[in-house]
Amino acid sequence: MTYTIEKVATLIGARRYGEHETTVGWLLTDSRSLCFPEQTLFFALRSKRNDGHKFIDELYRRGVRSFVVEQEPADYQTAYPDANFLKVPSPLAALQRLAERHRDEFDIPVVGITGSNGKTWVKEWLHQILMPTMKVTRSPKSYNSQIGVPLSVWLLNEQTQVALFEAGISEPGEMLALHDIIQPTIGVLTSLGSAHQENFRNMDEKCMEKLQLFRDTEVIIYPSDDDTVSRCVRRSQYQGERIGWSRYSEKAPMYVKTEGRKVSYIYKGVEGSYEIPFIDEASIENSITCAIVALYLGMSPEDLAERMAKLEPIAMRLEVKDGQRGLTLINDSYNSDVNSLDIALDFMNRRPDQEGKCKTLILSDIYQSGETPSELYREVSDLLRKRGIDRFVGIGPEIMAQAAQFTVGQKWFFANVDEFLQSSVFRNMHDEIVLLKGARPFGFEHISELLEQKVHETILEVDLNAVVENLNHYRSFMKPETKIVCMIKADAYGAGAVEIAKTLQDHRVDYLAVAVADEGVTLRKAGITQNIIVMNPEMSSFKTLFDYDLEPEVYSFRLMDALIQAARKEGITGWPVHLKLDTGMHRLGFDPRHDIDQLIDRLKHQTAIIPRSVFSHFVGSDSDDFDNFSAHQFELFNEGSKKIQAAFSHKILRHMDNSAGIEHFPERQMDMCRLGIGLYGVDPRTNGILSTVSTLKTTILQLRHVPKEETVGYSRKGKLERDSVIAAIPIGYADGLNRKLGNRHCYCLVNGQKAEYVGNICMDVALIDVTDIPCQEGDSVEIFGKNLPVTVLSDVLETIPYEVLTSVSNRVKRVYYQD
Numbered sequence: 001m002t003y004t005i006e007k008v009a010t011l012i013g014a015r016r017y018g019e020h021e022t023t024v025g026w027l028l029t030d031s032r033s034l035c036f037p038e039q040t041l042f043f044a045l046r047s048k049r050n051d052g053h054k055f056i057d058e059l060y061r062r063g064v065r066s067f068v069v070e071q072e073p074a075d076y077q078t079a080y081p082d083a084n085f086l087k088v089p090s091p092l093a094a095l096q097r098l099a100e101r102h103r104d105e106f107d108i109p110v111v112g113i114t115g116s117n118g119k120t121w122v123k124e125w126l127h128q129i130l131m132p133t134m135k136v137t138r139s140p141k142s143y144n145s146q147i148g149v150p151l152s153v154w155l156l157n158e159q160t161q162v163a164l165f166e167a168g169i170s171e172p173g174e175m176l177a178l179h180d181i182i183q184p185t186i187g188v189l190t191s192l193g194s195a196h197q198e199n200f201r202n203m204d205e206k207c208m209e210k211l212q213l214f215r216d217t218e219v220i221i222y223p224s225d226d227d228t229v230s231r232c233v234r235r236s237q238y239q240g241e242r243i244g245w246s247r248y249s250e251k252a253p254m255y256v257k258t259e260g261r262k263v264s265y266i267y268k269g270v271e272g273s274y275e276i277p278f279i280d281e282a283s284i285e286n287s288i289t290c291a292i293v294a295l296y297l298g299m300s301p302e303d304l305a306e307r308m309a310k311l312e313p314i315a316m317r318l319e320v321k322d323g324q325r326g327l328t329l330i331n332d333s334y335n336s337d338v339n340s341l342d343i344a345l346d347f348m349n350r351r352p353d354q355e356g357k358c359k360t361l362i363l364s365d366i367y368q369s370g371e372t373p374s375e376l377y378r379e380v381s382d383l384l385r386k387r388g389i390d391r392f393v394g395i396g397p398e399i400m401a402q403a404a405q406f407t408v409g410q411k412w413f414f415a416n417v418d419e420f421l422q423s424s425v426f427r428n429m430h431d432e433i434v435l436l437k438g439a440r441p442f443g444f445e446h447i448s449e450l451l452e453q454k455v456h457e458t459i460l461e462v463d464l465n466a467v468v469e470n471l472n473h474y475r476s477f478m479k480p481e482t483k484i485v486c487m488i489k490a491d492a493y494g495a496g497a498v499e500i501a502k503t504l505q506d507h508r509v510d511y512l513a514v515a516v517a518d519e520g521v522t523l524r525k526a527g528i529t530q531n532i533i534v535m536n537p538e539m540s541s542f543k544t545l546f547d548y549d550l551e552p553e554v555y556s557f558r559l560m561d562a563l564i565q566a567a568r569k570e571g572i573t574g575w576p577v578h579l580k581l582d583t584g585m586h587r588l589g590f591d592p593r594h595d596i597d598q599l600i601d602r603l604k605h606q607t608a609i610i611p612r613s614v615f616s617h618f619v620g621s622d623s624d625d626f627d628n629f630s631a632h633q634f635e636l637f638n639e640g641s642k643k644i645q646a647a648f649s650h651k652i653l654r655h656m657d658n659s660a661g662i663e664h665f666p667e668r669q670m671d672m673c674r675l676g677i678g679l680y681g682v683d684p685r686t687n688g689i690l691s692t693v694s695t696l697k698t699t700i701l702q703l704r705h706v707p708k709e710e711t712v713g714y715s716r717k718g719k720l721e722r723d724s725v726i727a728a729i730p731i732g733y734a735d736g737l738n739r740k741l742g743n744r745h746c747y748c749l750v751n752g753q754k755a756e757y758v759g760n761i762c763m764d765v766a767l768i769d770v771t772d773i774p775c776q777e778g779d780s781v782e783i784f785g786k787n788l789p790v791t792v793l794s795d796v797l798e799t800i801p802y803e804v805l806t807s808v809s810n811r812v813k814r815v816y817y818q819d
């Protein structure tokens with residue numbers, strides 16, 4: 001659906017500058033996602049850290065002609081002669097208003113989904129369940145914020161028969177705004193976890209806030225065994241129908257009994273049952289929520305059971321993998337619709353490593369679009385052109401019939417995957433970035449299996465979204481103007497410095513910090529342009545610093561003199577350095593009581609280097625026990641660093657807080673903070689887990705029955721007390737699995753259950769006890785990560801999580817995920 005610019009101006013109550021007549025089909029808030037410039041309306045949003053107005057010039061040059069702004073450019077008539085500027089007090093509010101008016105046009109069931117966990121999951125599964133018979137519009141990915149929700153609602157179109165929208169909040173008061181935009185008719189509350197708790201006084205307050213989404217719905221669906229939820233639903237004076245589901249109360253509108261993968265239920269007196277292809281608790285609970293919505297919408301228990309049995313794992317994220325022959329593979333073969341295609345293409349274009357590589361899309365027939373094939377593939381072809389696809393492979397009879405519609409540089413069509421795999425097109429693929437996007441029945445996994453590099457069975461999975469979530473968690477303690485240094489020393493605490501740096505660069509952190517110059521060089525070679533601090537510059541590495549634009553920490557006069565010498569030799573002046581003061585760690589640094597005058601004097605009498613920042617490091621910001629000492633450290637630093645600043649006319653950034661400090665001493669954040677362990681998911685103050693970044697996984701190589709009294713492994717250490725089933729897994733101390741975890745001191749997870757390490761851990765293999773766990777060879781094993789916090793291991797080892805994370809050796813392949 002499109003609106004004229006005139007209509008949009010009226011709907012959002014804007015004053016219009018410029019008279020270019022055009023229509024609006026696409027809304028844009030992030031300039032990097034631009035696709036159809038002529039029909040795009042850009043909202044210049046102002047956030048704490050960014051101002052959309054800065055991108056107007058660039059977007060205009062790229063063809064955008066319509067802008068919603070707080071302030072029209074002064075010279076708009078001459079600089080942007082054929083553009084429209086719609087002036088409003090708040091572009092964000094205007095975006096929300098426009099979506100709201102668009103929503104008003106539709107009289108269809110709209111499912112509003114909220115809850116702390118499982119929103120995206122429930123939405124995607126509901127989509128799978130409803131899709132065969134209804135045209136569904138849903139939030140892309142997990143677009144559930146104040147910006148994401150309006151962009152989702154905007155996708156409603158004439159074909160939509162039912163809509164599924166997520167709503168997420170992090171602060172009190174946000175839900176009402178989302179309610180007005182979504183105007184749900186069916187309310188779904190998935191579960192109430194403890195995420196985003198910090199902004200709410202207690203669970204009840206958070207729950208009541210979430211229920212705001214449902215105030216005018218005809219029905220709400222919720223887990224009534226959760227006391228908080230039940231209490232809040234009662235207190236909310238909600239007037240519509242309530243469908244709580246329960247495992248205990250037979251009187252509940254949805255009474256369920258579960259056993260393994262099977263769910264039996266009595267829904268409003270009607271009995272039914274289904275099985276899903278997953279066994280974990282979260283899957284079961286999410287399926288129950290989906291079942292109620294489907295039954296409520298009138299689906300028969302038989303149809304429901306049939307579709308439940310076919311549920312597919314949801315692709316919450318696009319997988320990126322190294323392929324053979326220099327290929328990079330992006331696998332997105334779970335969804336197949338134009339929207340998710342656009343998202344995947346955007347993702348492909350944003351990958352920093354794509355430069356110079358040819359871009360290839362392999363696409364199957366798209367099902368259930370509601371459009372005629374010729375309309376649909378014209379749209380797809382348009383998209384490919386705008387997103388810069390160089391090579392295109394279409395697979396399937398329908399897409400083949402539309403071959404003439406495609407205008408990309410090189411194109412090939414095949415009736416099925418087999419024909420493609422036999423072709424020279426397949427055999428000749430090399431050094432390309434390849435997006436695989438195929439509807440399930442086409443079996444695109446055969447393509448990816450053949451193209452993927454065979455990886456070591458033991459991998460460290462790194463969730464890049466979690467890194468961003470953790471970054472934002474810490475940013476929420478910081479003033480908007482406070483700068484941030486992200487510590488990616490020690491290969492980003494084991495997670496892999498290059499990919500982490502790319503992600504952080506994309507999220508505009510101010511500095512990256514590495515331990516040694518070589519780590520900085522690796523980043524530069526990978527295309528990282530961000531400022532980089534080297535914490536421990538070796539005397540032998542100065543030339544490298546200059547060549548690769550790396551800024552050293554300076555902690556002693558000896559180092560400083562050598563650096564000045566080296567800079568002079570190269571004819572360098574004004575090289576930025578970061579001065580470290582020793583306020584109590586007694587590791588490295590200038591003494592703030594005795595060295596400051598000399599330091600200033602030395603700096604003033606040369607021009608080779610220039611202090612960019614001055615900092616110190618807390619000894620124990622993670623524990624209240626050291627609060628007095630921390631205060632003493634801060635005082636010493638404050639005094640010394642102010643004296644240095646006073647001696648120079650340029651701004652010198654002062655910083656002291658590390659992860660724990662940001663949270664514990666936000667008042668000491670000064671100009672900049674240094675974020676380390678928290679970024680990687682461990683809260684250093686509570687040892688709790690934020691969003692898990694790294695998951696170390698392996699697979700079962702072999703299972704064997706070993707009788708009672710036998711022993712397992714070297715030195716006959718693992719004596720068995722009963723007849724046992726023992727699994728061998730390909731991970732040992734050479735991979736970073738500490739030997740002290742062996743002999744039942746710790747466990748890993750097999751199908752969600754604890755499996756102890758038996759006997760001594762070997763160099764490359766470990767043995768685990770799976771006697772009571774249903775499993776088979778090839779099953780996945782989690783060493784630590786999403787379901788087994790790394791702190792469980794570090795506690796057993798009597799060490800800190802930092803050590804466990806950084807011990808995962810280089811031979812363990814890192815695999816990255818991202819939405």
Ligand SMILES: *Cc1c(COP(=O)(O)O)cnc(C)c1O
Nearest residue numbers: 487617658659660674675676677
């Ligand atoms: C590693 C490091 C940090 C980060 O510490 P975390 O506890 O991981 O947040 C901050 N500052 C300096 C100087 C560091 O070496």
